[in-house]
Amino acid sequence: MNHAPPPLNPPVGTAVRRPGWRFMLSHPARPIALGFGSGLAPWAPGTVGTLWAWAAYLLLRPELGDAEWALVMLASFFVGWWACTATARHMGTADPGAIVWDEVLAFWLVLWLVMPAGFWAQAWAFVLFRFFDAAKPGPVAWADKLFKTRRCQPIGWAQGFGILFDDLVAALCTLLVIALWRWW
Numbered sequence: 001m002n003h004a005p006p007p008l009n010p011p012v013g014t015a016v017r018r019p020g021w022r023f024m025l026s027h028p029a030r031p032i033a034l035g036f037g038s039g040l041a042p043w044a045p046g047t048v049g050t051l052w053a054w055a056a057y058l059l060l061r062p063e064l065g066d067a068e069w070a071l072v073m074l075a076s077f078f079v080g081w082w083a084c085t086a087t088a089r090h091m092g093t094a095d096p097g098a099i100v101w102d103e104v105l106a107f108w109l110v111l112w113l114v115m116p117a118g119f120w121a122q123a124w125a126f127v128l129f130r131f132f133d134a135a136k137p138g139p140v141a142w143a144d145k146l147f148k149t150r151r152c153q154p155i156g157w158a159q160g161f162g163i164l165f166d167d168l169v170a171a172l173c174t175l176l177v178i179a180l181w182r183w184w
Contacts, residue, residue: 015092018042032079033087035100047130049100053107054126061115069112076105077164085160094148094159103133106167110174128177132170143169 016023019040024030031037038052039045064072080101087099110125117125132140147162 016090016096019091019096019098027086027090029083029086030090032083033099033101035104039098039100045097045100046103046133049103050107050126050130050133052100053104054111054122056104057108057111061111066112069108073105073108073112076101076108080105081157081160081164084163085155085157088159088163089155092155094155095144095163099163102164102167105164106133106171109168109171113175114178125174125178128174129170132173133167136166136170137173140166140170140173 019030019034021037021040024034024037024040034040035045035049035052038049041048060072061069084099084101088094088096091098107126107129110129111122114121114125136144144162144166147158147165
């Protein structure tokens with residue numbers, strides 16, 4: 001059984017099963033796509049990435065107004081699109097579990113739109129978002145399948161967009177449930 005670390009720069013199309021710190025730090029797109037290490041979690045990297053997003057949002061929120069947050073999220077979308085596309089291509093998989101920038105961006109959007117909110121409201125937003133992202137009911141499943149690569153098709157910008165898109169749909173579903181709850 002070979003326990004050698006994955007190559008730092010595998011040939012395009014070569015699947016990297018479990019990236020490590022060396023892999024993450026060997027290309028500028030990877031720290032972003034892998035949520036600055038949160039995507040390297042051995043279990044539930046999407047949940048760990050969402051927790052990282054929550055903590056980062058709470059740390060940065062006092063420093064940034066709404067306009068600055070809008071710019072941060074817009075820039076994070078385009079930089080994240082590039083980073084997710086490049087990292088998925090490097091890993092040889094259309095939507096690797098270690099890529100968590102999609103969770104980060106989507107949960108920032110949720111928090112930005114529900115704040116100010118107390119801890120329990122934020123926790124329910126977290127639970128709802130994780131439910132929609134992991135279970136992928138209805139529109140989230142549709143969004144998840146929309147940009148998946150077919151066998152032998154190269155990983156490109158459409159798949160990079162798809163990595164972000166299903167989580168943004170999960171964020172919108174989360175916000176819809178929260179809005180309905182508040183309205184009711």
